[in-house]
Amino acid sequence: MGHTVECLTTIWISKGCLSEGTKAPVKLDHAEKEVLDLLNVNEVLDNFELVQMEADGGDKDRGLECYGIVYPENCDSYHGPHSIDCLIAIWEEVGCEHNGYRFPNNLTIPDCESMKNSNLTAIRDNMEGVKSAADDGNDDHQLNCYGLVFPENCDSYDGPHSVECFTTIWKSKGCLTEGTKAPVKLVKNETEALDLLNVDEIFITFETIRMHADGGNKDKGLECYGVVYPENCDSYHGPHSIECLLTIWEEVDCKVEGYRYPGNLTIADADALTTLNLT
Structure with a gap:
């Protein structure tokens, strides 16, 4: 039977x-x-x-x-105790980042030991719960999972992202809407390329543009600030050289005899001018 x-x-x-x-x-x-x-x-x-x-x-x-579970990389049992590398493998599989506050290496010793002695299902459920709450808009869990709170107008970490999300990050990095690569001015393939990036990668991309712009790269200056650096000027924010001020003075078609000609300014007035942005 x-x-x-x-x-x-x-x-x-x-x-x-x-x-x-x-x-x-x-x-x-x-x-x-x-x-x-x-x-x-x-x-x-x-x-x-x-x-x-x-x-x-x-x-x-x-x-x-x-x-009923495939052991993640670096995990060799269901019940544990698990290695820190096992916990990290699950964290990465779930889709959270190393910057996250709850990244296994960032846990307190008691929290880490507790997790090491949990079963794989409980560990994954815990980590997936953190990610799910983060993606649903919970600021605390966004910090726990990704190490940042989503910028205004950004609804997810991995995308796709809205132009408004890109614009928030663009401005946060100090670039202007006048910049030729401001998000509202991007063509479709440029927007699609950005959509393949996560929020952290977009921050880095935009910050790199601004850093190059402030380092004297005239093309990046145009992309970031929408300004062609005048001759003898190598940044948007300054401090600028007296030669940079003289160039702008000449470009706006004022004369050497003018009372506000940079070479005629008091030291205090000249110093004040050199610390203004080009606009």
């Missing part, structure tokens, strides 16, 4: 395996069930115990059979 599925399930669970396991009794095909029916209860106990022991010994195939 053999064993009922309910009988086999009781033994399976008593040995620590889960109903999610791919070899849980309710998931066996007819041939696999017939093989178990040839065994007595003690032999079934031994059979299931062997599956569980091999799963806990690091056998990934047995882990899938017993617990």
Whole structure:
């Protein structure tokens, strides 16, 4: 007559395996069930115990059979204790960043030890809960998962992002809407390229433009500030040289004889002018 599925399930669970396991009794095909029916209860106990022991010994195939989970990289058991590298692998699989406040290496020792001794399902559920709450707009969990609060008008970390999101980041990095690469002026393929980046990468991209602009790169100055640097001027914000001021004075078509000609200014007035932006 053999064993009922309910009988086999009781033994399976008593040995620590889960109903999610791919070899849980309710998931066996007819041939696999017939093989178990040839065994007595003690032999079934031994059979299931062997599956569980091999799963806990690091056998990934047995882990899938017993617990229904593929062990992440650097993880060699379901129940633990797990290595810090195992926790980091799960964190990365979930999609959180190393900058996140709850990144395993950033945890307190008690929190880290607690997580190391949790089972893989509980660890993943915890981390996925953090990410899900972050993506749903929870500021605290955005810090926990990504290490930043999403900028205004940005609804996700990985995108796609709106032009308003790009603009918020663009302005936060000190570039102007007059810049030739301001988000509202981008063509479709440029916007699509930015959409492939996460928020941190967009911050870095825009900051790099501004840094090059402030480092004297005239092309980047035009992209960031929408200004062609006059001759002898090598930044938007300054401080500017007296030669830079003289160039602008000449460009606006004032004369050397003018009372406000940069060479005629008091030191205090000239210093004040050199610290203004070009606009």
